[in-house]
Every structure is written in C-alpha cells, then in structure tokens.
Amino acid sequence: MNLEQERIVGKTKVDDDVVIKIEDLHVSFGDNHVLKGFNMVLKKGENLVVMGKSGSGKSVLIKCMVGLLTPDRGYVEVLGKDIGTLDQHALDELRSHIGFLFQGSALYDSMTVRENLEFPMRRHRNRFGADQDTLPYVMEALENVGLAHTLDLMPAELSGGMKRRVALARAIILRPKLIMYDEPTSGLDPITAKEIIELMRNIQKKYGTSALIITHDVDCARVVSERMILLVDGTNYAEGTYGELLASSNPMVNAFFKK
Ligand SMILES: Nc1ncnc2c1ncn2[C@@H]1O[C@H](COP(=O)(O)OP(=O)(O)OP(=O)(O)O)[C@@H](O)[C@H]1O
Helix, strand or coil, X not given: CCHHHEEEECCEEEECCEEEEEEEEEEEECCEEEEEEEEEEEECCCEEEEECCCCCCHHHHHHHHCCCXXXXXXXXXXXCEEHHHCCHHHHHHHHCCEEEECCCCCCCCCCCHHHHHHHHHHHCHHHHCCCCCCHHHHHHHHHHCCCHHHCCCCHHHCCHHHHHHHHHHHHHCCCCCXXXXXXXXXCCCHHXXXXXXXXXXXXXXXXXXXXXXXXXXXXXXXXXXXXXXXXXXXXXXXEECHHHXXXXXXXXXXXXXXX
C-alpha cells in the first residue's frame, strides 16, 4: 500500500486509492449461508470482475455494498464510507456517485430516451442545481454510447442492444466515480455484447471510472477486467488476472473457463 495515499479520519484509516473494501462478509438467510467470510478490494480506476455460478451470492454482495441488505457480520466500505454507519440520506448521497447497469435495461417504458436520462439528474438535483440545463449532459452521455439520434425516441422503438446502451448512458450521466455492472451482456447476441464491452472499456478510459462487474460471460471478463475474483462457497476462492486464472491447475477454477 502506498502510505502517502493513507489519511486518518477520526480513528479510521482511509486509503484514497481504495474504492470498495469488503472484509469478512457474512450473510445468511435462515440455514442458507450465502457469504461466509468474503473479502475484496477494488482500487481506483480498476475494472474488477466477480464471477460466481448462479445462486452463489453475487446479487447479495451488491446489495450489501449499496446498503440494501445488512450483513450478519463484516465490514463494507464504498467510496470511503463505512456502509454500516450510514443513514438513508447518506446512503442516497453515496448512491448518486455510483452508476448502475443491472440485468435487463430497466428503462422507463413511458418516458422518452431523454426523459430516462434526465431522471437521475432530477433525483439528485442538489448535485447540479435546480435550473441546470440537463440537455448537454444527456447529449454527452448519449454520444458516449453512439446514440445521440435516439434522444426523442421511446424505449419500445429501440433494439435490445440499443436499450442496453441507453441504460449505460443513464448509468454515467451523474459522472459516477464507480459503476456497478450486474450481467451487462446477458441476453445479448455476441456482436452486441462485444459492443457493450467496448463501450465499458471506453468509459473507463475516458473518465477513469472504477468498475465492479458481475458476470458469467468469460469473454466479457477477458476483455474488461484487470483483475478477477471467483466467488465459490461464499468466499473469494481465487483471485488474479484473467491469464493467471486461466492457467490455474485447480479444477474448480478451470470450471469457470469451460464453454
Ligand atoms: N431476500 C432473500 N431472502 C432469502 N434468500 C435470499 C434472499 N436474497 C437472496 N437469497 C438467497 O441467496 C442466495 C444467493 O442469491 P443471489 O441472488 O445473490 O445469487 P446470484 O449469485 O446473484 O445468482 P444469479 O447469477 O442466478 O443471479 C440464493 O440461494 C438465494 O435464494
């Protein structure tokens, strides 16, 4: 760790280079012990992929990070904030610094593309000022995903891939420090999935955004990740670059890379 990047706030040591820190996270639902001492660190500017099979606890993990679920035990820090200590207002403020791209595009069907993109800006208008003109932000976000011409269209007029790109534009409109992607390529054909992956990389390069990417898609992990964590049996079972994990002789690790 770079000592110059450490600060002391109150009694807490804050590392400015760390965007997410999770220590010894435990979550159970009755007898179902989903997370059993999970640890991870996401560093500034890094794309970190978490892979795990269906039901392994990936969504539970994200919910703990954004304060939608209280763990049984463990420490969760996001953008320098200890999630366990935040009230609703502080959680809302923290979430305004996080872009979300979740499974399905979740656009509002009754709103135009422009209105969909303005929605997070209106919700967090304290960040921008009430009379801030939203159009330049909307246009920049749409241009980043190559869809400036869809401004006045309705979601029903877009293809599945275009909807996903609009959702990505919406995820970056608040200029987040961190983006959380949950299965960003699920349900897309391979070519469209590749376009989304390319856009994710461009956004990281352009804005230096850190990203946590939850995916089953090995190709997506290969292209976007600097580092990967394999979530197995509630723990961070293996960790490394795509190449390091691919070369592993551990059968449990190999299983992730079989197509
Ligand atoms: N609110 C809840 N109440 C009870 N059990 C839950 C709840 N949320 C999640 N679980 C259980 O926790 C486990 C992990 O669920 P989770 O949704 O995190 O899996 P996942 O890895 O995201 O799976 P997928 O890839 O299929 O989306 C599952 O066994 C699920 O049934």
